[in-house]
Amino acid sequence: MRSRFLPEPEVPAHAPLRGVPGIVLVNLGTPSAPEPAAIRRFLREFLSDPRVVELPRWLWWPILNGPVAWLRPRRIQHNYASVWLPGGSPLLVHSLAQRDALQARLRERGVAAEVVLAMRYGEPALAGAIDGLRARGCGRILVLPLYPQYSASTTATVVDAVAAHLARLRNQPETRFVLRYSEDAGYIAALAESVRAHWRSQGRGGHLLMSYHGLPKASVALGDPYHAECEATSRHLARALGLADDAWTMTFQSRFGAAEWLQPYTEPTARALAGQGVRTLDVVCPGFAADCLETLEEVAQGCARTFRDAGGQALRYIPALNAEPAWIDALATLAERNLLGWAPGSSHDVRTSHDPTPEEDRREQD
Numbered sequence: 001m002r003s004r005f006l007p008e009p010e011v012p013a014h015a016p017l018r019g020v021p022g023i024v025l026v027n028l029g030t031p032s033a034p035e036p037a038a039i040r041r042f043l044r045e046f047l048s049d050p051r052v053v054e055l056p057r058w059l060w061w062p063i064l065n066g067p068v069a070w071l072r073p074r075r076i077q078h079n080y081a082s083v084w085l086p087g088g089s090p091l092l093v094h095s096l097a098q099r100d101a102l103q104a105r106l107r108e109r110g111v112a113a114e115v116v117l118a119m120r121y122g123e124p125a126l127a128g129a130i131d132g133l134r135a136r137g138c139g140r141i142l143v144l145p146l147y148p149q150y151s152a153s154t155t156a157t158v159v160d161a162v163a164a165h166l167a168r169l170r171n172q173p174e175t176r177f178v179l180r181y182s183e184d185a186g187y188i189a190a191l192a193e194s195v196r197a198h199w200r201s202q203g204r205g206g207h208l209l210m211s212y213h214g215l216p217k218a219s220v221a222l223g224d225p226y227h228a229e230c231e232a233t234s235r236h237l238a239r240a241l242g243l244a245d246d247a248w249t250m251t252f253q254s255r256f257g258a259a260e261w262l263q264p265y266t267e268p269t270a271r272a273l274a275g276q277g278v279r280t281l282d283v284v285c286p287g288f289a290a291d292c293l294e295t296l297e298e299v300a301q302g303c304a305r306t307f308r309d310a311g312g313q314a315l316r317y318i319p320a321l322n323a324e325p326a327w328i329d330a331l332a333t334l335a336e337r338n339l340l341g342w343a344p345g346s347s348h349d350v351r352t353s354h355d356p357t358p359e360e361d362r363r364e365q366d
């Protein structure tokens with residue numbers, strides 16, 4: 001009989017019942033090459049997710065498969081090419097470095113867990129990452145999206161995709177999700193340290209922009225908590241840096257389409273600040289755990305040009321946390337906390353009754 005479910009991986013018979021836990025870091029996804037065909041493939045998958053573009057299908061489908069699929073890739077290929085790294089797209093390169101650094105840090109801490117990277121759209125695929133962990137005997141999986149602030153258009157789509165894959169499995173792994181860490185102390189401390197390091201090496205700018213990826217205003221009106229979470233991150237970061245209220249501004253970038261998005265927008269704000277006499281502008285993008293097209297091309301290049309053209313002297317972009325040690329430490333702590341009771345060796349480990357040590361066995365019999 002053919003089963004409607006996927007075949008189960010063969011895990012060695014002597015493998016422990018649930019094995020060590022697996023951790024899936026998940027980021028958005030990015031084209032496999034800075035070329036129109038690869039960009040088109042990526043945009044088609046990403047922008048056909050109904051959580052990303054909420055327009056009715058009959059209206060959106062012709063736009064996506066017409067102008068977006070055929071004009072946008074040709075237009076933005078040069079943007080991608082201008083930030084492309086020898087190892088590939090910056091988003092992929094930095095996310096892989098985060099995976100490796102997190103794996104190493106957990107080992108140093110004596111926490112047994114297998115870390116893999118997946119992209120929500122494109123490669124490495126989420127389903128493949130989960131199957132890879134299962135084949136290595138991981139019966140418990142922690143999904144850790146690289147989105148500090150929850151949004152339906154990012155975090156929830158990861159949950160959707162994981163759930164859709166689990167729906168095809170017979171022997172489902174125990175699964176946990178980290179939905180947000182916008183106010184996490186380690187994350188805020190890592191951000192603050194990255195800003196301070198920038199100030200130490202380049203001097204303090206006249207103003208600090210905290211720029212987040214935007215979202216249609218309508219989504220927030222319908223209950224998406226994203227704006228409130230960006231605000232929470234920004235206030236914590238400002239407090240950690242000891243900034244007065246008029247020394248920083250929260251803005252939103254990467255607007256897409258004709259609708260109104262969260263305001264104030266980053267680029268016009270940079271222009272206005274130059275007009276008000278700000279000479280040097282520091283910009284940090286706390287919502288992007290890894291540098292990507294939106295930070296390196298749109299902000300570090302594009303907004304910097306706008307700022308200079310408007311009379312400013314220099315916009316100095318502060319790199320994303322990427323594989324910064326303080327951030328990897330924060331990620332490791334976040335992971336450990338969410339592995340509670342799962343990870344042998346973790347300081348948070350709660351041994352289950354399934355596998356008592358011989359010594360515990362003896363004690364229990366006494």
Ligand SMILES: C=CC1=C(C)c2cc3[nH]c(cc4nc(cc5[nH]c(cc1n2)c(C)c5CCC(=O)O)C(CCC(=O)O)=C4C)c(C)c3C=C
Nearest residue numbers: 028029030031052053091151153154213215256292293294
């Ligand atoms: C309606 C469209 C979009 C929504 C909603 C949206 C939300 C959103 N996106 C990120 C993070 C990233 N977005 C990136 C690129 C990107 N985003 C959109 C559109 C929406 N994003 C597009 C069309 C693109 C591709 C580039 C372009 O065509 O301009 C990226 C970078 C990817 C890369 O290859 O480097 C990231 C990261 C968040 C956090 C978010 C909601 C909170």
Ligand SMILES: [Fe+2]
Nearest residue numbers: 213214254294
């Ligand atoms: Fe986006």
Ligand SMILES: [Fe+2]
Nearest residue numbers: 254255294298
């Ligand atoms: Fe963009």
